[in-house]
Amino acid sequence: xxxxxKLIDWKSVERDYTKTSLSVRELARWYNCDEKAxxxxxxxxxxxxxxxxxxxxxxxxxxxxxxxxxxxxxxxRPESKSEDASPEAIIARGQILAVRMLDELEADTAYIGEIxxxxxxxxxxxxxxxxxxAMMKAVSLSSRAGTLKNLALAAKTFAEAAAPxxxxxxxxxxxxxxxxxxxxxxxxxxxxxxxxxx
Numbered sequence: 001x002x003x004x005x006k007l008i009d010w011k012s013v014e015r016d017y018t019k020t021s022l023s024v025r026e027l028a029r030w031y032n033c034d035e036k037a038x039x040x041x042x043x044x045x046x047x048x049x050x051x052x053x054x055x056x057x058x059x060x061x062x063x064x065x066x067x068x069x070x071x072x073x074x075x076x077r078p079e080s081k082s083e084d085a086s087p088e089a090i091i092a093r094g095q096i097l098a099v100r101m102l103d104e105l106e107a108d109t110a111y112i113g114e115i116x117x118x119x120x121x122x123x124x125x126x127x128x129x130x131x132x133x134a135m136m137k138a139v140s141l142s143s144r145a146g147t148l149k150n151l152a153l154a155a156k157t158f159a160e161a162a163a164p165x166x167x168x169x170x171x172x173x174x175x176x177x178x179x180x181x182x183x184x185x186x187x188x189x190x191x192x193x194x195x196x197x198x
Contacts, residue, residue: 006032013038013041014041014042021051095159098154101151
């Protein structure tokens with residue numbers, strides 16, 4: 001046997017829909033009907049919510065993407081006209097960058113407790129476990145030690161590249177001297193063959 005259809009007082013629903021600020025969900029609960037039914041009926045009969053009578057501004061055409069992106073690109077783009085691309089300038093910029101990154105690593109290490117606490121707060125429960133583990137690994141001691149090692153190598157490379165040519169030549173001459181002649185690191189010559197003639 002089919003259920004009898006619920007009788008809904010649509011006049012009262014319309015009055016409350018157009019005169020009060022009750023949500024559609026609250027109206028559906030109050031009149032014991034489906035939200036979807038109220039939405040469909042209001043759309044079909046043109047019911048207007050309170051405050052919706054004010055005319056809305058006509059939608060404007062969206063700004064072209066090129067106009068939006070161009071100022072950002074100009075801010076980010078390095079100034080090529082004043083930038084020196086000589087090896088000395090590149091080495092100097094690299095040294096400055098290595099020092100700045102070392103400062104960042106020092107700040108991360110100084111506040112590691114607060115960083116770990118913030119990660120824990122941002123990824124609560126089981127849902128955030130994988131994300132939390134990945135973030136904790138990124139700030140772990142081994143990760144920071146690896147960063148320090150890479151920065152030290154970069155600083156050493158920049159320092160060696162910035163060394164004056166005469167120091168480089170002195171080092172090369174000392175290396176050549178130790179590997180040539182009778183030095184300790186000299187390449188050994190092959191065995192000598194001695195032939196006896198009777």
